[in-house]
Amino acid sequence: MRRLIGICAAATGLAxxxxxxxxxxxxxVTVAGTGKVQGVPDVLTADLGAQVNAADVSxxxxxxxxxAKAMTDAMVGxxxxxxxxxxxxxxxQPTYGPEGHTITGYQATNSVHIAVHDLPKASAILDAAVKxxxxxxxxxxxxxxxxxxxxxxxxxxxxxxxxxxxRAQQYADLxxxxxxxxxxxxxxxxxxxxxxxxxxxxxxxxxxxxPGQQTVTFTVNVVWELG
Numbered sequence: 001m002r003r004l005i006g007i008c009a010a011a012t013g014l015a016x017x018x019x020x021x022x023x024x025x026x027x028x029v030t031v032a033g034t035g036k037v038q039g040v041p042d043v044l045t046a047d048l049g050a051q052v053n054a055a056d057v058s059x060x061x062x063x064x065x066x067x068a069k070a071m072t073d074a075m076v077g078x079x080x081x082x083x084x085x086x087x088x089x090x091x092x093q094p095t096y097g098p099e100g101h102t103i104t105g106y107q108a109t110n111s112v113h114i115a116v117h118d119l120p121k122a123s124a125i126l127d128a129a130v131k132x133x134x135x136x137x138x139x140x141x142x143x144x145x146x147x148x149x150x151x152x153x154x155x156x157x158x159x160x161x162x163x164x165x166x167r168a169q170q171y172a173d174l175x176x177x178x179x180x181x182x183x184x185x186x187x188x189x190x191x192x193x194x195x196x197x198x199x200x201x202x203x204x205x206x207x208x209x210x211p212g213q214q215t216v217t218f219t220v221n222v223v224w225e226l227g
Contacts, residue, residue: 027226028183029171033164035156035220038213041144044122047088048129048139049111057092060108067136068110074132079121080114088113111138117147119211126207144211156218157187164222172226180225188219 050067054060076082089111094103116122130137146152165179172179 027177028223029168029175029179029226030221030223031164031167031171032188032219032221033160033162033167034217035159035161035163036215036217037152037155037159038215039146039149039152041146041211041214042117042119043145043147044116044119044142044209044211045145046114046116046126046139046142047111048114048126048133048137049089049109050133050136051107051109051138052136053095053105053107055105057106057108060106061092064108064110064136067133068112070132071129071137072112074128075114075125078125078128079118080116080125084115084117086113087111109138111140119209123207123209126209130207142207142209144214146214146216149214149216152214152216153218156216157220160188160218160220161185161222164220165224168222168224172224175226177226180227183223183225185223186221188221 048071050064050071052060052063052067054063072082072085075085087110089109091109093107093109095105095107096102097104114125116125126139126142130139169179
């Protein structure tokens with residue numbers, strides 16, 4: 001990955017500042033370092049549910065609730081913990097005729113957000129939900145993540161600091177100076193780059209899932225004294 005470094009007041013995102021207007025203590029270099037590590041996701045999250053159309057509200061609501069319950073029971077039977085299934089959306093909306101004014105029926109939606117911590121069971125859990133919901137099944141998103149990225153974040157932080165130090169050393173060498181003690185350190189933050197997620201998926205007989213890799217990135221800004 002290329003990292004942009006600007007000198008003094010350059011308009012690029014990462015700043016390099018060399019000062020040397022007096023004693024050695026006045027000389028410093030400010031650099032930004034980036035660290036990136038990857039890990040295999042261990043959690044699958046998904047939003048799915050049922051959508052039922054009927055001539056009246058009661059029939060639509062009863063129908064979608066029955067389907068949602070059947071889907072949840074099927075997922076629990078396939079291995080998900082019931083506490084990892086949480087209702088995320090309940091809605092009832094009228095449907096209209098071609099002219100857009102006459103109500104012709106009602107559409108009810110009942111969706112849940114699930115978290116699968118045992119990834120080998122993820123495909124079977126989704127398959128069970130789809131089969132239980134049938135043609136009324138709706139899957140709006142599937143994503144993979146890391147339940148605990150603490151270790152990866154620590155590794156990324158260390159790599160970011162090493163990157164910053166290497167940059168500072170290079171500029172010290174170019175300036176004919178020595179890299180001395182660290183004056184300040186400020187974190188630029190870190191975060192996860194999620195693997196590819198599936199959205200607006202239509203019901204399917206079975207799901208083929210690939211967790212890919214989760215990327216954790218961290219940035220740090222360090223000021224070194226030069227002498």
